[in-house]
Amino acid sequence: MKQVAIGIDIGGTNTIFGIVDKNGDFISRGSIKTETHPDYTIFMSTLCRSIEKLISEIEDEVEIIGIGVGAPNGNYYNGTIEFAPNLNFEGVVPIIDFIKKQFNFNVIVLTNDANAAAMGEMIYGGAKGMNDFIMITLGTGVGSGIVVNGGMVYGHDGFAGELGHVIAVPEGRICGCGRRGCLETYTSANGIKRTVFELLADRIDPSEFRNVSYNNLSSKMIDQAARRGDIIAKMAFDYTGKILGEKLADAIAHTSPEAIFLFGGLAQAGDLIFEPTKRYMEKSLLNIYKNKVKLLPSQLPPGDAAMLGASALAWKEFQS
Amino acid sequence: MKQVAIGIDIGGTNTIFGIVDKNGDFISRGSIKTETHPDYTIFMSTLCRSIEKLISEIEDEVEIIGIGVGAPNGNYYNGTIEFAPNLNFEGVVPIIDFIKKQFNFNVIVLTNDANAAAMGEMIYGGAKGMNDFIMITLGTGVGSGIVVNGGMVYGHDGFAGELGHVIAVPEGRICGCGRRGCLETYTSANGIKRTVFELLADRIDPSEFRNVSYNNLSSKMIDQAARRGDIIAKMAFDYTGKILGEKLADAIAHTSPEAIFLFGGLAQAGDLIFEPTKRYMEKSLLNIYKNKVKLLPSQLPPGDAAMLGASALAWKEFQS
Numbered sequence: 001m002k003q004v005a006i007g008i009d010i011g012g013t014n015t016i017f018g019i020v021d022k023n024g025d026f027i028s029r030g031s032i033k034t035e036t037h038p039d040y041t042i043f044m045s046t047l048c049r050s051i052e053k054l055i056s057e058i059e060d061e062v063e064i065i066g067i068g069v070g071a072p073n074g075n076y077y078n079g080t081i082e083f084a085p086n087l088n089f090e091g092v093v094p095i096i097d098f099i100k101k102q103f104n105f106n107v108i109v110l111t112n113d114a115n116a117a118a119m120g121e122m123i124y125g126g127a128k129g130m131n132d133f134i135m136i137t138l139g140t141g142v143g144s145g146i147v148v149n150g151g152m153v154y155g156h157d158g159f160a161g162e163l164g165h166v167i168a169v170p171e172g173r174i175c176g177c178g179r180r181g182c183l184e185t186y187t188s189a190n191g192i193k194r195t196v197f198e199l200l201a202d203r204i205d206p207s208e209f210r211n212v213s214y215n216n217l218s219s220k221m222i223d224q225a226a227r228r229g230d231i232i233a234k235m236a237f238d239y240t241g242k243i244l245g246e247k248l249a250d251a252i253a254h255t256s257p258e259a260i261f262l263f264g265g266l267a268q269a270g271d272l273i274f275e276p277t278k279r280y281m282e283k284s285l286l287n288i289y290k291n292k293v294k295l296l297p298s299q300l301p302p303g304d305a306a307m308l309g310a311s312a313l314a315w316k317e318f319q320s
Numbered sequence: 321m322k323q324v325a326i327g328i329d330i331g332g333t334n335t336i337f338g339i340v341d342k343n344g345d346f347i348s349r350g351s352i353k354t355e356t357h358p359d360y361t362i363f364m365s366t367l368c369r370s371i372e373k374l375i376s377e378i379e380d381e382v383e384i385i386g387i388g389v390g391a392p393n394g395n396y397y398n399g400t401i402e403f404a405p406n407l408n409f410e411g412v413v414p415i416i417d418f419i420k421k422q423f424n425f426n427v428i429v430l431t432n433d434a435n436a437a438a439m440g441e442m443i444y445g446g447a448k449g450m451n452d453f454i455m456i457t458l459g460t461g462v463g464s465g466i467v468v469n470g471g472m473v474y475g476h477d478g479f480a481g482e483l484g485h486v487i488a489v490p491e492g493r494i495c496g497c498g499r500r501g502c503l504e505t506y507t508s509a510n511g512i513k514r515t516v517f518e519l520l521a522d523r524i525d526p527s528e529f530r531n532v533s534y535n536n537l538s539s540k541m542i543d544q545a546a547r548r549g550d551i552i553a554k555m556a557f558d559y560t561g562k563i564l565g566e567k568l569a570d571a572i573a574h575t576s577p578e579a580i581f582l583f584g585g586l587a588q589a590g591d592l593i594f595e596p597t598k599r600y601m602e603k604s605l606l607n608i609y610k611n612k613v614k615l616l617p618s619q620l621p622p623g624d625a626a627m628l629g630a631s632a633l634a635w636k637e638f639q640s
Contacts, residue, residue: 073608082608132476146574148468148475155468155576156452157612165606166570169490177606250486254466254574256475286485286497288393288402292477 001063005318006051007311009113009304010034010071010095012086015043017051018304019058020311024124027062028054029307040089041098048102066107068314069095070116070306077158079110085176086140107317113137113306115152115161117298118145119316120309121261125299132257135298136163136248137305138266138273141176142184142191148255152316163251164188168243186243189219189265195236196222207232223269237269241276248277249284252293263298263305270297321383325638326371327631329433329624330354330391330415332406335363337371338624339378340631344444347382348374349627360409361418368422386427388634389415390436390626397478399430405496406460427637433457433626435472435481437618438465439636440629441581445619452577455618456483456568457625458586458593461496462504462511468575472636483571484508488563506563509539509585515556516542527552543589557589561596568597569604572613583618583625590617 004027008017011034018029030050034043055064073084079096081089096110111119118135121127127135131150137143142164146153153160164184165177172181173194185191196209196217207230209217225233248260266273278295285293300308324347328337331354338349350370354363375384393404399416401409416430431439438455441447447455451470457463462484466473473480484504485497492501493514505511516529516537527550529537545553568580586593598615605613620628 132480148473149471151469153468153575156578157576157609159608160452160468160574160576162573162606162608166573167566167604170566179604179606246487246490250570251574253482253486254480254571255473256477256480258476284487284499286482286499288479288482289477 002061003065004062005065005311005314006055006067007307007309007314008047008051008067008069009116009306009310010069010081010087011113011306012072015047016304016307017047017054018307018311019054019062019064020308022315024120024308024312027058030054035088040093044095044098048099052102064105065318066105066109066314067099067103068107068116068310068312068317069099069110070113070310070313071095071110072113074110074112075158076109076111076115076152076154081110107314109313109317111152111154111310111313112143113309114143115145115154116309116313117143117263117300117305118147118309119152119312120300120305121263121298122147123312123315124308126261126296127259130258132255133259133261134163134251134255134257135261135263137264138187138189138262139264140189142188146255147257153255163247166247166250168247183243183247187240187266192219192222192236192240192266193217195239196232199232199235199239203232205231209233219265223272226269226272237272238276240266241273242280244273245277245280245282246284248281248295249286249289252289253286256289257293259294259296261296261298263300264302267297268302322381323385324382325385325631325634326375326387327627327629327634328367328371328387328389329436329627329630330389330401330407331433331626332392335367336624336627337367337374338627338631339374339382339384340628342635344440344628344632347378350374355408360413364415364418368419372422384425385638386425386429386634387419387423388427388436388630388632388637389419389430390433390630390633391415391430392433394430394432394435395478396429396431396435396472396474401430427634429633429637431472431474431630431633432463433629434463435465435474436629436633437463437583437620437625438467438629439472439632440620440625441618442467443632443635444628446581446616447579450578452575453579453581454483454571454575454577455581455583458507458509458582458584460509462508466575467577473575483567486567486570488567503563503567507560507586512539512542512556512560512586513537515559516552519552519555519559523552525551529553539585543592546589546592557592558596560586561593562600564593565597565600565602566604568601568615569606569609572609573606576609577613579614579616581616581618583620584622587617588622
């Protein structure tokens, strides 16, 4: 009987889930709204019923090996979502305990969405066969998953790999975390918007963004404007690559990975972001690391990476 | 028969070696000069003969499980010392191949001196039983060894864990590595001297160092002056702790260790360095990491840490 894993990606707006085979192909999938359920028990009951329904349609044809969940601030050790700023749940939410009461699989595991994406890259994507790599997710925020010696780095408390919150610019931009200068205030979708506005203020070059409000600006528009030759947009990508490249150089001095994968909205800008990031990264690296570390686009499908990764986590636990 | 390991610490001036039991106690020990042997084959022959002599005195009483070597820029995977700036050897030196021709042990391994110290802390010292910790060596330079999931982080190329060369101050002080602003230009024994000279230039406070030349100043003198109340010396320790604490906060965002151990000359300043480092580290940490990570003094004997650590590496390989 074909073995499959269930992957769940709990996001700020939607929660998506799917039944996935060993190659990362979907057998079936579904989604529910996350935000309409501020009480986690109501949300989790709805989620579990939706998954039961999905299972019931195929349970005669497959063997389900387990469930993996990816969620912001998901803690691998505790199986809890802890104080996630982008979710409505308050405090510490015991996701895994709840699922274990509903389902009887040996493997039921949780991690944060960036770690899940890293696991997906390792099991299904471009990091197959790599023992040491870093996944950087450039979305609304910046997340990361670090793999060392073939295993996920969870750290002592399950919260390792928050590269979005290393300090890129001392006393720099205010971050949602309450501090200043975090990497994600520069290299996220919001970060590049902030850079555009800083450049509009600092410089006198014409730009199509001189008629656009902050709230109306998107990173996609910056991408398109850069391709049309807008100088402010091009400078914004260069600056974003500079900050990202410099901090990747520091990250390399920690774990010396074989490759760094970029994932998420900004990564889809292709050369616009990869070229300056690689250039500044190499320029910033200590000699012993130069021209060794690959900077690669993630091979996971954009919308499904965390869900696929969550299922990959289940596969990884099942195999070990 | 009692099992013992041989530890070798190749330093810029002296190479020390010892036969060490499982508790980290020495059976016997010796040393030779490193610097008088620019040709590595002459140096290595002398070293191997010295070790043979040590072995011959006790070989009837003990079983030798292997040899561990710690050296600057020592590469675990290749068994080579590669372009070490503080050693006279040129290029890539195949240390382990040389030793394997002289000795017939199953375990003959090399790593850099900071990784060796981390291994020593794990096997004999304060990190016993810890799976995730970081060792920071505050000597002439700054080195580090990172342990994740109970294993040393060597990285893809064997060169992981160079926290002395993360950028502490963008466009900051010139480093021996050719770049600017590296952590070790601020928090090493030389770094704190540079800070004293910066403060003497910037401020008008009286200080006993106003009569001391750069070459005559030592970190030990800064320690003693701070204890006597010298305001420049006290400010220098505070600033050193600030820079170190901030970068430890970034390191924690990578691997989320249970503890960080400080080792080396500056660490022996005790509260003078630990208090500000801890204070700024906590202040700089992302919320989820606050008040969780211990900042501890190494429990290894200062002069013998890398040698003990090298023997610990042999024990670790022997057991695995």
